[in-house]
Amino acid sequence: MIKKKIIIFLFLLSSCGYQPIFVDSNSNKLIFKEIELTGEKNINRKIISISGLEENNQNFTYSKLKINSKKSIIETSKNAKGQASSFRTTVEINLTIEDKNNKITSKSFNESFSYNNIENKFELSEYQNEVETILVNKIFEKLIIYFNL
Secondary structure: OHHHHHHHHHHHHHOOOOOOOOOOHHHHOOEEEEEEEEEOHHHHHHHHHHHOOEEOOOOOOEEEEEEEEEEEEEEEEEOOOOOEEEEEEEEEEEEEEEOOOOOEEEEEEEEEEEEEOOOOHHHHHHHHHHHHHHHHHHHHHHHHHHHHO
16 A cells, blocks of 8 residues: 555656756857956856856847956964864855946855865865855856846
């Protein structure tokens, strides 16, 4: 009897029409006449690679896109010896979009994450790179929502 309930549940679940939110991100591809990147190069590369933003002089949706990115790592507390015991990484991205009618809109996106220090400095730097990637992905999700509105 339990097996029948599980089979019926799985059948209903599989035919409910579930789709991920960002399943069709290619249909909303944004094409700009010019893209200008300033600030942190690694963050800019990550945004361009995951977003698929394109630059095309003939068929463009918007005239110009400016992306200015900043990353800061701040010591939030120290131990009795004066060594950093926790950090906060903050990623900030400022977008400026100019459409075909020269109307300019600006939007700023921020994400931050706090974490404890790691004794091994190599592992700490690797962890900070992972945190940066996670923060950029969170900001990218906000960018998708912003562009779709």
